[in-house]
Amino acid sequence: MASEEAVEEQPALEEGVVEAEAAVAGGEGEALRSFLEEFGDQADDCIIPSPRLKGIATPDCPAALQFLGARYNSLMEKHNSLMEKYEQQVAKCAEECAPRFDGLKNKYTVECAERRRLYNELIELRGNIRVFCRCRPLSSDEISRGCSSVVEVDPSQEMDLQFIPTEKERKTFKFDHVFGPADDQEAVFAESLPVVRSVMDGFNVCIFAYGQTGTGKTFTMEGVPENRGVNYRALEELFRISEERSSSISYSFGVSILEVYNEKIRDLLDDNSEQTSKRLDIKQSADGAQEVPGLVEAPISTIDGVWEKLKAGARNRSVGSTSVNELSSRSHSLVRVTVTSEHLVTGERSRSHMWLVDLAGSERLAKTEVEGERLKEAKFINKSLSALGDVIAALASKNAHIPYRSVLFIIHMLQHLPCSVTKRSIPQLSLTTTLCCQM
Numbered sequence: 001m002a003s004e005e006a007v008e009e010q011p012a013l014e015e016g017v018v019e020a021e022a023a024v025a026g027g028e029g030e031a032l033r034s035f036l037e038e039f040g041d042q043a044d045d046c047i048i049p050s051p052r053l054k055g056i057a058t059p060d061c062p063a064a065l066q067f068l069g070a071r072y073n074s075l076m077e078k079h080n081s082l083m084e085k086y087e088q089q090v091a092k093c094a095e096e097c098a099p100r101f102d103g104l105k106n107k108y109t110v111e112c113a114e115r116r117r118l119y120n121e122l123i124e125l126r127g128n129i130r131v132f133c134r135c136r137p138l139s140s141d142e143i144s145r146g147c148s149s150v151v152e153v154d155p156s157q158e159m160d161l162q163f164i165p166t167e168k169e170r171k172t173f174k175f176d177h178v179f180g181p182a183d184d185q186e187a188v189f190a191e192s193l194p195v196v197r198s199v200m201d202g203f204n205v206c207i208f209a210y211g212q213t214g215t216g217k218t219f220t221m222e223g224v225p226e227n228r229g230v231n232y233r234a235l236e237e238l239f240r241i242s243e244e245r246s247s248s249i250s251y252s253f254g255v256s257i258l259e260v261y262n263e264k265i266r267d268l269l270d271d272n273s274e275q276t277s278k279r280l281d282i283k284q285s286a287d288g289a290q291e292v293p294g295l296v297e298a299p300i301s302t303i304d305g306v307w308e309k310l311k312a313g314a315r316n317r318s319v320g321s322t323s324v325n326e327l328s329s330r331s332h333s334l335v336r337v338t339v340t341s342e343h344l345v346t347g348e349r350s351r352s353h354m355w356l357v358d359l360a361g362s363e364r365l366a367k368t369e370v371e372g373e374r375l376k377e378a379k380f381i382n383k384s385l386s387a388l389g390d391v392i393a394a395l396a397s398k399n400a401h402i403p404y405r406s407v408l409f410i411i412h413m414l415q416h417l418p419c420s421v422t423k424r425s426i427p428q429l430s431l432t433t434t435l436c437c438q439m
Ligand SMILES: Nc1ncnc2c1ncn2[C@@H]1O[C@H](COP(=O)(O)OP(=O)(O)OP(=O)(O)O)[C@@H](O)[C@H]1O
Pocket: 135, 136, 137, 139, 211, 212, 213, 214, 215, 216, 217, 218, 219, 220, 322, 325, 327, 328, 329, 330, 359, 360, 361, 362, 424
């Protein structure tokens, strides 16, 4: 045997000697005794490759192999019996824990349902319909024309809006919250947050911006990339909650964007809607919900995907110009987010909608210089807003009769919704019309 090979085999040889010694001490085999006699005292010497090894005769290999095989078998037997005991213990443990686990699972499910119920009850107590007022800052153009604000917002009186049309006149309007010119998009969204959370618990919700043309409804709902509005922030929050609850609930989201222009519904995510003039209608489904058959619902799984869809919708929206807003939305824009959920423990499923609505701006026709198509648009807009105002007023005062008489889509949609309302006013224009006429 070459000395290098002897060095390679040395650990095995040493091991064999140790095993054999133990076996002989335990009274095993004559062949082993002779194996030990022959090689037992040479194991240590093998540490240094020695020319002496060259002279060693072939050991009693069959005996050594037989011995090692027997040891291997006995160790495997022990291992198997330990594994069996281990598995029995695990099964016993699982059996003992199962009732406790089921109990905890039930308690957890009940607690979750209770938390949801209390949370939504709180929202209801705060008002199923909440009305906020936001006063935008004067634009540079308004400042250069010498306009000044006719309202005062005192941050310590967050529900009051002071209307001061003349030096002698002062009137207070009450809202659930008033945002002043210094309040940013984040502050406005923070107040809408409870409503947004409710949709994740299976409730239908709606946030809409309502007000005179040029008061900043589109700015509030859509915002701009560097200062995003309610729509984007609401979807961001949905994704955040979905991630937070991912160990117990699986959520999926879809988005549809449509506009109501001169009382016709147009699908803003349907690239061909202009050419094919696909007519969309509202149908009542078996569970009483309002559906729009054929409406495109794009699945969304990332916030970037949402922004793309919102931008696509905004691009297709009908805009014109009014005397107070160069880029005025002449249609009601509706973003519908569909939230589908499945509870991973209980298997409970739900489907709910969040409507984010940017209504077209109302106009005082006597004071604005509209004519032709613009006049027709304005009449449609004012008519629908006035009908909407009647519905909201009736809902807010819990009237038995809600005047859902109009065929207008928004009003159909409101039939099944608790609502949060964002209302905007432009300080130096006719505040009365915007703020108080219907509420
Ligand atoms: N809080 C705000 N801070 C700064 N600028 C604002 C704010 N709100 C609105 N603006 C600006 O005022 C202008 C009018 O706003 P916007 O187009 O959102 O009004 P609108 O109510 O949607 O009008 P319309 O009903 O005619 O569509 C825009 O240039 C917008 O950027």
